[in-house]
Amino acid sequence: MTTRAPSEQLPDAVPGVARFARRWARALRRTSHVSMTAAEAEAYLLRHAGDLLDTVRATPFSPEPAKAIGTALVEVNFRSAAALRRTLAVLGSGFADDVASELAGELRPAALQARLAAVCGAVAEGFTLALQARTLAEQEQMQRAALTAVRTAEERRHMTEARFRAVFAEAAVGIGLVDPQGRVIDVNPTMARMLDLPITGMLGRTVAELVQPGGTPQTLAKFMELISGTRDHFRTETIRTLANGREVCLDLSMSMVRDQDGKPQFAIGVAVDITERRRLAERLWHEARHDALTGLPNRTLFFERLTELLVDGGPVGLCYLDLDGFKAVNDSLGHAVGDELLVAVARRLNETVAGAGRLVARLGGDEFVILTSQSGESAPPEPAEAVLSALARPFDIGGKQFTVSASIGVVDTRSGGTDPQQLMRAADITLYRAKAEGKGRWERHDPQRSARQVTLHILATDLPQALLRNEFYVQYQPLVSLGDGRMRGVEALVRWRHPELGLLLPDKFIPVAEETGMIAALGRWVLADSCKQARHWREAFPDQPIYVSVNIAVSQLHEPTLADDVFTVLKAEDLPPELLQLELTESAVLGDASGPLDALRVLADGGVQVAIDDFGTGYSNLAHLTRLPAHQLKLAGQFLHPLRAGASVDPAHYRIISAIISLAHELGLGVIAEGVEDPVQADRLRALDCDTGQGWLFGRPCPADEIARMLTAG
Amino acid sequence: MHRPAWAPGDVDMDTASPARMYDALLGGSHNFEVDRRAAAQAVAMVPDLPLVALSNRAFLRRAVRHLAAAGIRQFIDIGSGIPTVGSTHELAQAVAPDSRVVYVDIDPVAVSQSRAILGDDPHTTVIEGDLRAADRILADNRLRALIDLDQPVGVLLVAVLHLLTDADDPGGAVASLRDAIAPGSYLAISHLTSTLRPDDAAQLATHAAERSRVPIIFRSRPEITAFFTGLTVVEPGVVELPAWRPETPDDLHEEQGRSLGLAGVGRRD
Ligand SMILES: C[S@@+](CC[C@H](N)C(=O)[O-])C[C@H]1O[C@@H](n2cnc3c(N)ncnc32)[C@H](O)[C@@H]1O
DSSP states (O other), X not given: OOOOOOOOOOTTOOHHHHHHHXXXXXXHTTTSXXXXXXXXXXXXXXXXXXXXXXXXXXXXXXXXXXXXXXXXXXXXXXXXXXXXXXXXXXXXXXXXXXXXXXXXTSSOHHHHHHHHHHHHHHHHHHHHHHHHHHHHHHHHHHHHHHHHHHHHHHXXXXXXXXXXXXXXXXXXXXXXEEOTTSBEXXXXXXXXXXXXXXXXXXXXXXXXXXXXXXXOHHHHHHHHHHHHTSOSEEEXXXXXXXXXXXXXXXXXXXXXXXXXXXXXXXXXXXXXXXXXXXXXXXXXXXXXXXXXXXXXXXXXXXXXXXXXXXXHTOOEEEEEEEETTHHHHHHHHOHHHHXXXXXXXXXXXXXXXXXXXXXXXXXXXXXXXXXXXXXXXXXXOOHHHHHHHHHHXXXXXXXXXXXXXXXXXXXXXXXXXXXXXXXXXXXXXXXXXXXXTTSSSEEEOOHHHHHHHHHHHHHHHXXXXXXXXXXXXXXXXXXXXTTTOOEEEEEEEEEEEETTTEEEOHHHHHHHHHHHTTHHHHHHHHXXXXXXXXXXXXXXXXXXXXXXXXXXXXXXXXXXXXXHHXXXXXXHHXXXXXXXXXXXXXXXXXXXXXXXXXXXXXXXXXXXXXEEEXXXXXXXXXXXXXXXXXXXXXXOHXXXXXXXXXOOOOHHHHHHHHHHHHHHHXXXXXXXXXXXXXXXXXXXXXXXXXXXXXXXXXXXXXXXXXXXXXHHHO | OOOOTTSOOOOOOSSBOHHHHXXXXXXXXXXXXXHHHHXXXXXXXXXXXXXXXXXXXXXHHHHHHHHHHTTOOEEEEETOXXXXXXXXXXXXXXXXXXXXXXXXXXXXXXXXXXXHHHXXXXXXXXXXXXXXGHHHHHHOHHHHHHOOTTSOOEEEEESOGGGSOGGGOHHHHHHHHHHHSOTTOEEEEEEEBSSSOHHHHHHHHHHHHHHBSSOOOOBOHHHHHHTTTTSEEOTTOSEEGGGSSOSOGGGOOSOTTOOSEEEEEEEOO
C-alpha cells in the first residue's frame, strides 16, 4: 500500500470543484488516521472531486467510476465510518451548490439529485469493498504475524531449553530444582553422584526426607526459610556421609526463583564438591602452623593461640625454654644428631605437659614454649619444675646417651601483662636471667629485677641491627699540644643513636658488645670510619698532620685478625700509619695470653702509634710500661682532678704526677692529660712538662666537620 | 527474580498490548478482540482519546519531516509499534529515498507484524529489543548494519517512555542513547502527561494498571523536560503535542491547553 501524500496542486482546478474539495477535506478532519497535513489531504481530495464532477455530468451517465473514489479514501486510510458518513453527507448537500455554475444548466436539479444519489451509493460500495479487503488483509497479516511470533518464541524457548538441558546434564556442578513445597523437581547426574543417591529415588521426595539425620541442621533451617519465602538465597558448606562412609563437603547455594508477581516458582540449588579443596586448605593450614621437624605447633600457631587466650581474658602462663649448650651438640655431633635430640625433647615435653589447656610449641632452633591457660581463680600449676626433671633423664640417640639441661623463663599475665609481644619479651628476659644465674634452672618473671635487666637485654638484642641501620656515629675530641696550643690529633669516640633509648655513650654498650661478640664488627666499623675521616683532614690540611686515636677493647685485642684489619684499613685510606693511634688499657695487655702483645708489636713495628689509656686509675704499674710497645701515656682525668683551679694541691700527689711524667719521658713516651677543664689546670700540667691536653678546655667531642672548622681557623 | 530486561519477551495474546491498543485507537485492524475491548473502555472514560493518538501520530510526522529537512538520513525508532500508515520510513524516504530506519519494539507480535509489513526493504530493519537495555539495542549487529553511529542519527522515543516505570530508569535509558549518538543527532520524545488533565490521566493510569501488563506513567512537565538533559531543545521547546511546530490551524487534533501529551525534540551539540 502506498500512503505517500500527493502534494502537488492540480494546475487548472475548476473553482467549484476546489470549493467542494475544501468542504470535503474539512468534513474528513479528525475522522481517521491519515499521514497528511490538512493541505495535502485537500489536494488529494481535489483530484477525486474533479473525477466526481466528470462522473456526474457524463453522458451516458454511469455511477460506476465513483466506486474508485470510495477505494481512494480507504487507500489513504480515510477508513472510519465517520469518514464515509461525512463524505456522503457533503456529496448529498454541498456538492450541487458548489458546482452549480460549472454545470450551468446541464442537468435539471431533480436529475442532478438522482445522479448524486447513485454516485453516493457507488462511493459507499467502493469504500466498503476496499475497507473490507483491507481489514481482512490486515487481520490475516495480523494472525500470521502472531503465529510467526509464537513460533519464533517457541523455537527460541526450545533452543534455550536444549541449551539448558545440555548444561544441566553435563555440568560439573550439581544442580537441583525444588518446587515451593520443597519437593525435588529434577536433579542432574552430578548432583545425584554427589549425594550418592539415584535420580529416580530423589524425584518427588522432599528435601527434608533426603537430608541425613546427622546432617547439618543449619542448612535445613536455611532451606526451610527459603521455601517459606523469608529468604531468597543462601550459601553454605555442608557435609554428607556417603554409603561407603566417605565424607564429602559441598558448597551449596540455593536461590528462589519467582514469577513476575513475586510468587515463588521453584528453588534452584547448585552444589560444588569442595572436599578436596577443603582437605588441601586444612593441610596447608596445618603445615603453615606446625614445625616440620618435631610436628609441634610453630611460632605462628603459638602466637595465634596466645592472642586468642589473651583476648578471652583468662589467666595465661608461659614457660619459655631454651636448651643449654645445644649449639655444642650440633657443632660436635652434627645436625642430624642435633635434630634427633630436638625431636626427642619435643616428644618428652609433650608427654610431660600434655593435657587440656596446654600447648607446647617450638619457636625455632632449640627454643620451646609451653602455653598454659586456666580459667577460674586458681593459678595454673607450674609445669617448669616437671619439665626440668623430665629433661634430666638421659636421652638415647642412636645408641648413645645424652643428657641435656634447659633454662626456663616463666611468666604469666598477672606479672607480664596482657600484650602478647610484651609477655614474650618478659619471658625472654626471664629466660636470659635463668641462663645468667647458672642454667639448668627456671626463674619466675620479676618485674622489678627485669626492669634493670631490660636495658642490657634490649641493647644486646638491638646491637646487630643497629650497625646495619647506621645507628652508630663517631665524634672527635681534640688532642692539643700544651706547648704551642695547636691540635695534634683527635680521639675517636663512638656513639649510638638508639631509636628508643636515645643517645648512648660507649660505657653503656661497649661491655654489651663485648659480651655478645658484636665488638669485633663494631670495632672494625669505628676504625674504618675514623681512618676515612683522618684521610679527609690530611687531604684538606696537608700542613697540619692530625692523627686519630681509636679505642681498642680487650676482646678486640684477642681477635687474631686485628693487625691485618688495621693495615687493610690504612692501605684502603692511603693513610700513613703514624696518623693512627690505638688506645688500650694497661690491663688489656696484661693477661696470660701472648697473642695481644704480639699483635701490638706487629702494629707498632708497622708504624702505628699505641697509647696506654686511663693510666692512674686502679691498678697501674709503671714497671709494665717498659714491656709494652707504647708511644704515649694517657693520664686519667680523675687522676688529674687535684690540679684543677681552686683545688688545694696535695704536695705528695703533685710529686707522683710529676714523677710519672718524667719517667714516661725517660721511657720515650709522650704524655696526654685527660679531662683538662680550666686554664689553671693546663698551666700546672704545662709546668710539669706534660705534652698534650684533652678536655673541655680544648674542645668537647664534636662532629668531624667541627674539627675541620677548627683546623681552618688554625 | 524477575525476567531480566534483555531476555526475549513472551508472546501473550490474552491480554491487551500497548502496540495493538494503540492501533485500535487509530482505527486499524492490526489488533485482537482484547485490545479493542480495552481501547473501547479507555475511550469510554476519555472520549477524545482517539484524538490524542492522532495528535501523537501527527507529532511523529512533523518531527520526522523536521529532522529529515535538517539532513538526518538515519533513524532509530524505539517503541515503534505497528508501522502502518505514515510510518517513519515512509516519511523519511519521502524526503530522501535512501534514508535508513531501524524499528525497535519489545512486543514480539508487533515486531513480527512490522517485518511482514516492511517486507524486504533494504533500508529498514526491525529488531526485537528493550529500551531498558538501550546499550544492547545500539550494539545489535542488525542496527549497526544500517546505522553509522559516528554520523548524526534521529532517535525517536515517541509514546514509549511513559510505558517505563521509574524503577525501569527511563532517564538512564535516555542518557545512554544520548551519550551514544554523534553530535548533530536529534532525539524526539512524546510522552503522556498528567499536567493538563490530572483526572483523566489518573483514570487512564488506573485502567492500564488493571487491564494490561504494562502500566502507563503520566509524568509531569519537569520530569519530561528532564529527559532532555544534555541536549539543546529545539524551538518551541517541550510543549503540548499539537503545539509542536503545527503546519496550519487545521492540523490541530486536540484542543490547545487540553492535550494529554507533551513533546519535544533535542539536538546533541
Ligand atoms: C503507544 S506505542 C507507540 C508507537 C509509536 N512509537 C507511535 O508513537 O506511534 C508504544 C510501543 O512501545 C513498545 N514498548 C513498550 N515498552 C517498550 C520497551 N521497554 N522497549 C521497547 N519498546 C517498548 C510497545 O510494545 C508499543 O509498541
